[in-house]
Amino acid sequence: MSVQLDTALLVGMMTGVAVWLILHRSFLRILFGFALLSNAVNLAILGVSGDPSGRDVPIVGETAGSGIVDPLPQALILTAIVIGFGVVSYLLFLFYRMFVDHETVDLDELHQEGDRADKEAEQ
Amino acid sequence: MNWVVLILLVPLFTGAFGVLSPRPSRARRGVFLGSAVVQLLLAIVVAALVSGGDRIVLAPGGWGASVGIVLVVDLLTGIMLVLAAGTAVACIVFAYASREAAVEHPLQLPLMQFLITGINLSFVTGDLFNLFVAFEVMLIASYALLSLESDNRNVRHAWSYLSINLVGSAIFLLGCGLTYGMFGSLNFAVIAERSNELAGDPLLVLLGLVFLVVFATKAGMFPLYYWLPNSYPILPGAMAAFYAGMLTKVGVYVLLRIFGTMFPADLPVVSELLAWGAGATMVFGVLGAVARDRVQHILSYHIISQIGFMVLAIGFATPLAITAAILYITHHIVVKATLFLVGGAVIHVHGTDRLECCGGLARLAPWLAAGFFLQAMSLAGIPPLSGFWGKYLIIVEGVALGQYVLVGASIVASILTLVSMMKVWLGCFWKAAPENGSAPVVRPGLATMSVVVTVMTAISLVIGLGVERFYGVAAEASRQVLDREGYIEAVLAVGVVPSGEATAVSAEDAGGVAK
Numbered sequence: 089m090s091v092q093l094d095t096a097l098l099v100g101m102m103t104g105v106a107v108w109l110i111l112h113r114s115f116l117r118i119l120f121g122f123a124l125l126s127n128a129v130n131l132a133i134l135g136v137s138g139d140p141s142g143r144d145v146p147i148v149g150e151t152a153g154s155g156i157v158d159p160l161p162q163a164l165i166l167t168a169i170v171i172g173f174g175v176v177s178y179l180l181f182l183f184y185r186m187f188v189d190h191e192t193v194d195l196d197e198l199h200q201e202g203d204r205a206d207k208e209a210e211q
Numbered sequence: 212m213n214w215v216v217l218i219l220l221v222p223l224f225t226g227a228f229g230v231l232s233p234r235p236s237r238a239r240r241g242v243f244l245g246s247a248v249v250q251l252l253l254a255i256v257v258a259a260l261v262s263g264g265d266r267i268v269l270a271p272g273g274w275g276a277s278v279g280i281v282l283v284v285d286l287l288t289g290i291m292l293v294l295a296a297g298t299a300v301a302c303i304v305f306a307y308a309s310r311e312a313a314v315e316h317p318l319q320l321p322l323m324q325f326l327i328t329g330i331n332l333s334f335v336t337g338d339l340f341n342l343f344v345a346f347e348v349m350l351i352a353s354y355a356l357l358s359l360e361s362d363n364r365n366v367r368h369a370w371s372y373l374s375i376n377l378v379g380s381a382i383f384l385l386g387c388g389l390t391y392g393m394f395g396s397l398n399f400a401v402i403a404e405r406s407n408e409l410a411g412d413p414l415l416v417l418l419g420l421v422f423l424v425v426f427a428t429k430a431g432m433f434p435l436y437y438w439l440p441n442s443y444p445i446l447p448g449a450m451a452a453f454y455a456g457m458l459t460k461v462g463v464y465v466l467l468r469i470f471g472t473m474f475p476a477d478l479p480v481v482s483e484l485l486a487w488g489a490g491a492t493m494v495f496g497v498l499g500a501v502a503r504d505r506v507q508h509i510l511s512y513h514i515i516s517q518i519g520f521m522v523l524a525i526g527f528a529t530p531l532a533i534t535a536a537i538l539y540i541t542h543h544i545v546v547k548a549t550l551f552l553v554g555g556a557v558i559h560v561h562g563t564d565r566l567e568c569c570g571g572l573a574r575l576a577p578w579l580a581a582g583f584f585l586q587a588m589s590l591a592g593i594p595p596l597s598g599f600w601g602k603y604l605i606i607v608e609g610v611a612l613g614q615y616v617l618v619g620a621s622i623v624a625s626i627l628t629l630v631s632m633m634k635v636w637l638g639c640f641w642k643a644a645p646e647n648g649s650a651p652v653v654r655p656g657l658a659t660m661s662v663v664v665t666v667m668t669a670i671s672l673v674i675g676l677g678v679e680r681f682y683g684v685a686a687e688a689s690r691q692v693l694d695r696e697g698y699i700e701a702v703l704a705v706g707v708v709p710s711g712e713a714t715a716v717s718a719e720d721a722g723g724v725a726k
Contacts, residue, residue: 110374118374125381133388160278161391164340168384171347175377178354182369187361198367205364 095135102128115193122179126172130165137161166199214257215269215282215335218292221250224325229321237312239571243320248302250327251296258289264687266701268337275338276398276702283337283702286688287537291334291464294544297670298456299327301567305552306449309657316360323453325352333461337702339397340387342465343380346429350376353458356450357442365445372442375435379428386421400475400702403695404409410475419481422469430462432522433492436515440499443514444507444564446523448555451507453512456548458538463521470525471533471692486526490617493519493624493628500631506554506564506639509631513590517543523617524605532608533689538681542674546586546598546664549667553583556660557639564637573640578661580640581725582668587632592625597675600682609623 102124109121129162137158146159190198225246232239261267267284270276284292295698306319329349336342354376358369387397393414394402409415428435439459443451503509521543524536532646554578558564560572573580590595594603602625609618674681691697 110378115258122377125378126384129381129388132385133391136388162390164387164391166338167344171344171351174351175347175380178351179373179377180356182354182366182373185358186366186370187365195370202364202367208562 092135092139095131099128099132099135102131113195115187118195119183120175120177123172123176126175130168130172133161133165133168141199167193213269214260215267215284216271218250218253218257218335219328220332221246221253222324222331224598226321226324226328229324230318235312235315235317240307240312240315240320243324244300244303244307246324247296247300251293251300254296256288256290258282258286258293260284261286261289261608262684264361264691266698267692268701268705270705276400276705277396279707280341281337281398281400281702283698283699284335284337285691286684287464287467287692288334289518290537290541291460291690292331293543295327295330295334298453298544298548298670299323300600300601301548301552301667302453302456305452305555305660305663306447308656309448309555310656318359319356319450321448322352322359323357323450325717326356328352330461330614334464337399339390339399339402341397343383343387346383346461347380349458349461350380353454357446358724359445368441368445372438373388374500375428375438379425382421382656383425386418386425389418389421390512392436398702399468400699403473404699404703406474414694415474416478416480419470419474419478420484423466423481423484426462426466426469427488427522428460428462430466430522431459431518432488433495433519436492436496436518439515440503440508440511443511444505448507448552448558452548452551452555454508455551456544459514459518460544463518463525463540465535466522466525467533467536467692468528472695472698474525475695482528483524484526485522486614486617489519489521489523491519491618492516492522493578494620496626499626499629501627501634504566505570506557506566506635507551509635510550510554513550513628514547516628517547517590519624520602520605520621523621524608527608527612527614529608529612530686530689530693531604533606533692534682534685535601535604537685537688537692538604538678539598541685542589542597542601542671544588545667545671545674549582549586549664549671550590550695551706552660552667553579553586556664557655559654559660560657566635570642571640571644576657576661578665580659581663582664583640584636585668586671587636587676588629591629593629593679595675597678600678601674629645635714643661 105196106121106125106128109117109124112118112121140157144156146156184200190201192198225243226683228242229239246686262286268284270279271282326349327343329352332345333342333349336345354369354373357372358366390402391397394405396402403499422709431439446454470485471477493516496512496519500509500512500516503512521536521539524532524539525690554564556576557569560575561569563615585596589598592598602621606618606621609621
């Protein structure tokens, strides 16, 4: 596999931004953080199939025989995208529910309110 | 007739049926219970087929192991399938007893079936990416089930479960990509074959560490267990029991599969980390249990502590230790599910599981109390109950390996387990009901619950008293897990091996990266 410094840098940057977003307290940023993280990982898998320059498309009948792009990582990403989509849509609904219940988009406030309610329930 | 595919399809179609006919009724409940029993019978058939020491290898697409998906069943898989199906039957009966059919949440049973589909798929898969898909099926169903019936206050505890598992899944997917880059394949057998040549390569150690982090998170090991003890108690009792019995054990099973079969056993850094992480897990888990004052919370911390024992055995990585791990997993799934069911019954009777508000259950439901007492002693490792034998073998092996600190930690953890289980026993069953608290009353369904708990206790007693037979089975399963050559040979013999350029290219790539 040839060196793909640009892909590696992009994956690193996306992961960094994703982690930065996930560490926020606001639901919306966390949501975007997870979406970005799953895309960063997908890009990393795409990088595994190697530098595509000078290679043919992986379609039977159109390959010249000089070597084709490895199609398996693309199939894997297709699956991973669908799964990531499912997870993000679940996350969206969980956050929506927490917002409707507590009227806040801030995780800290949510936990403080919950702890208060726990104490009241004990007494 | 293909039993292995049926074991995946039956829960899937049952779940789909439940989604399509959402109106709760007794007939619908009957269908789910019938399906669970059929699944148990199927699992027993599959386990019987592999009990002779053969492996069932199946290539659903017809492609060989290097490109296609394969399903592999060996004895360990068979044991896990039977345990999962048996726990599911017990939990479904318990769920039926705990409330009327009319007030049941229409999605609870279908989601549980999807959960079982994911669990079964992660047991039978022979392919890393398929394992990822299985984990996601399982996890998404478990996220939904977790927040399905939690109230406004508790739904925040779903967040810790969700966030850690999401990050874990992302790292898992990244690990799949790295594996494909290194080996040019995601099949366990192909990876096992090629990793023989790469022994001692630092990249292989790095990959081992990535998977260690992922599956240690899923199994709930120190210091990655934060998500577990707060999230399980928000589930209804029956579902909490199923989660407690099965979900973390899937992580342990995969650790066994990956560090027993897939990677060469001489990854010293990883084994050391596993063993010491396990030691810390045992002690910190049980300390959390001692500090808590609610039944389900105490039991949740105990899961963590017991995971430590299993992983410690995997970290030792000798044949005897793997046997001990398998024996311990068998014991733990039965015992932990029973204890959580008893916790569910306590909530059913009192409306809360706070120890200071409970009491007097021993007089009200003597069979329940006896079941809890026996299972609690078994968990603490009192001979000759089932929990003793796994611990005994692990300690014997630890002494043989000279790991005295870890052996000491496991003994301390066992004693503290006894202390905290006695706390639950005294609080819930032995002492009289508090005057200001809610007095226990016999509610409908308690008799059925007692029956379920008694049957589970009886199974655990059979494991403990007839341990020779179970030890033999576990030893055979551990021989198969560690038999890497046999595994590779069995898997690679199946399906068409394509002779295209794509495989050649990726194999070259793999070689390139390895250098």
